[in-house]
Amino acid sequence: MVGTDMDRSRFGWWAIGAVLGIALLFVFYSFIGTFVFGVFIYYATRPIYDRIKTRIYPRSLAAFVALFTLALPVLVLLAYSIAIALQELSTVQNTVELGPISSAVQPYLDVSTIVDDPVSYLETDTGIETLREILDQGLNYTGFIGNLLLHLFVMIALAFYLLRDGHKITRWFQSRFGDERGVLEAYLKNVDEDFHNIFFGNILNAVLTAIIAVLSYSVLDFMSPPGLSVPYAALIGLLAGVASLIPVVGMKLVYFPVTAYLGIVTVLSEEPQFWFVIVFAAVSFIIVDTLPDFVLRPYVSGRNLHVGAVMFAYIFGPLLFGWYGIFLGPILLVLLVHFARIILPELIVGTQIQPYAVDPTYLTEPPEQAASVDATTDGGEPSAE
Secondary structure (H helix, E strand, O other): OHHHHHHHHHHHHHHHHHHHHHHHHHHHHHOHHHHHHHHHHHHHHHHHHHHHOOOOOOHHHHHHHHHHHHHHHHHHHHHHHHHHHHHHHHHHHHHOOOHHHHHHHOOOOOHHHHHHOHHHHHHOHHHHHHHHHHHHHHHHHHHHHHHHHHHHHHHHHHHHHHHHHHHHHHHHHHHHHOOOOOHHHHHHHHHHHHHHHHHHHHHHHHHHHHHHHHHHHHHHHHHOOOOOOOOOHHHHHHHHHHHOOOOOOOOHHHHHHHHHHHHHHHHHOOOOOHHHHHHHHHHHHHHHHHHHHHHHHHHHHOOOOOHHHHHHHHHHHHHHHOOOHHHHHHHHHHHHHHHHHHHHHHHHHOOOOOOOOOOHHHOOOOHHHHHHHHHHHOOOOOOOO
């Protein structure tokens, strides 16, 4: 009777655990892209954190400094880009007449009426409908920006707490689920090492891509025909390197608009030089975008993995999972490779797991061999069984 009650109690706890596990998986699935990008930020900043954590106390401050150190170059580049954009916008406003634009808008919206008497205009049905559309668009943009900031906060917070408390989480997990032979420790150690290589390799790939882009665009600017040049070649190259961290679209956010700008300038020029626009687009797509993404990124990211496997993980990841697949694909590859290398042989053929993380001299002998040795040492005959 007591055994039955215990079985019922264990079944109840297993049911509760299953429900909690499903709820946790649902939360993770709903924000999988956010969590994956947070893990990327963690591994990208951990080398910096490991270097400064012994010099900066407490750990919270060291984690904050590491995250800020990673974000500082991006913020400086963003501020410089905004300053250049404002400078160019001011130049355009001083040199271009806005009369044609106002004439084009006037048939759809009586701008002069709004400016002269905004209260009377808003009292009309057209004014109320226009105000409603403006408010709806404003709410949509506010919701989009708020959602984006929320996800960004979760990413940074996840990376921050992994930096500060990651060692505690690892120690707790190993103490609860580890074994005497150190199998879990070996698996986690190899997975962690390859995660570091892959995610920090993305930062290294962005730096190398930026160097390639700056050199390529500088050479193109030097070769450009009169009246047509690559605008701010060095800045465009740096932006392309940073944009390479963005999954799927990446550098296309940079060189597509520049290509369109060069095309418009070429069409409006007296002697069009379309060959330069074609060369710029080809160099951007092949040398700056494709080659680093398919050759350089797998090489710098998968040092302990097969380069081809890493390349396919980067290709199929975004195709299967979307924008976060460029990080999730390599994560699944690392987990699968080390599971097949460390765990699977023992599960299939019964081969003992002897991870490199554990000294073989500390491994316990099989029960049959130990019994045989004890019987021989005691002078007894081994059992016929």
